[in-house]
Amino acid sequence: MKNILFLSCTVFMLITITGCSSKVETSKKESFIKEEQNINSYEPIDKSSFNDEDEFLDSFGEELEIEKRSDPLSGYNRVMTNFNDGVFEYVLAPVARGYRTVVHKEIRTSVGNFFHNILYPIRLINNLLQGKVKNSADETGRFLINSTIGIFGLFDPAKSYFELEAHNEDFGQTLGFYGVGAGPHIVLPFFGPSNLRDTFSMYPDSLLNPIVYNDDRGYNLTNSYGESLLLQAYERVNYVSLHDGEYEKLKKDAVDLYPYLRDVYEQYREKQIKE
């Protein structure tokens, strides 16, 4: 009885030790495994190698299954994708490039921080709606620290000194969290890829957005719809200036721009909702 206990203990120890041992030994082990595989590989030769390959490729099938997305608006979406692409290439990107050469990066980062900080109500409410208590507390901590020590949110000491990470949530994610499907894909003018759920969600989020002008609301950062639009456009330019070349790089991998951007958007949103 004791013998077996001792034996199993030694075996366990041995494995643990070899597991932690130097790389030389692991590479030896690897080559041993490789040899073993080579020996095994001689066995299935009598079978047709084509069937093997088919079976092997099929084993990835499930994982790479593309969800059939309803796309009744594809005709319109294609046109709008080209429109947005043009707006980006001929208006937004050149303006952002000019802005970037004039304004120092530190300042642009601070402007980005300021806009991010001011959108705290959207993140807070949507974290709360999804029952994410810790994230809500993090966000509140971030808002308090960055609005005070961080001078109206221009800096992000909450992250650099207090290690509080932002938790971006919007109403589209909240709906997705409760099982609302994406619905048909819609490309919005200027805003880019979206879907029915996320387009609808822009309204509740806009009520919480201090930048968006709203007559029915007591507090407004801007005095009119025009000013509000201007501020939003500025936010966009500032964002693009900080993410120089990213869209262009993303676009390079596209064979056909519209379905490519659509899939990237939908996969990205699914991931955000799962988190």
Next chain:
Amino acid sequence: MKKIYLVIISLFILSQNLVANEQLILKEHFLNKINEVIVIVKNKTLDKELRNSKIVNTLTPMFDFTLMAKLSLGKKWKQLNNSNQDKFVKLYVERMKKSYSSKIDAYSDEKIEVTKIKQPKSARMELITNLVSKETKLEISYKFYKPKNLKMDKDSWLIYDVVILGVSILKTDKAQFTEFLQTKTIEELMIQLQSK
């Protein structure tokens, strides 16, 4: 009777250890490769083209681009004749390498941390990593499989998909190609790939 239980338990512990060990080996190997790449990136004496080709050569043994090419076509792959299959794989691999090189150009002092290792099947592993820069964190997951037979000049675990912020490169390609081929031919697709 007790002895049997003990043997079973020790075997169980043993097997757990082996699995964990396999994951650690892969993680270490992956991080070593990344470090090799970072050394090349930081070597300012190399010109851009030489640097990128060196990086691609370092990483190629870890990727199974050929498999990616096959999988990206889905069921269509089997319908291609041999010469088209070869041509498509070549074009796809070329495109992948180019795309990777252009992404490396954007590199500036980010760090890569492995946050999680998943092993859904014995021959599949997923390394979930964070690309951490001063301002942001980017989740990139590398999906590996273990081929039955070791391939020439290749590692024992090979990457067949890279998922950036939930967006799978392979899935996106597959969706694109499938849609493209609904109205156009494989020849047109190859011309499109060539022009990129």
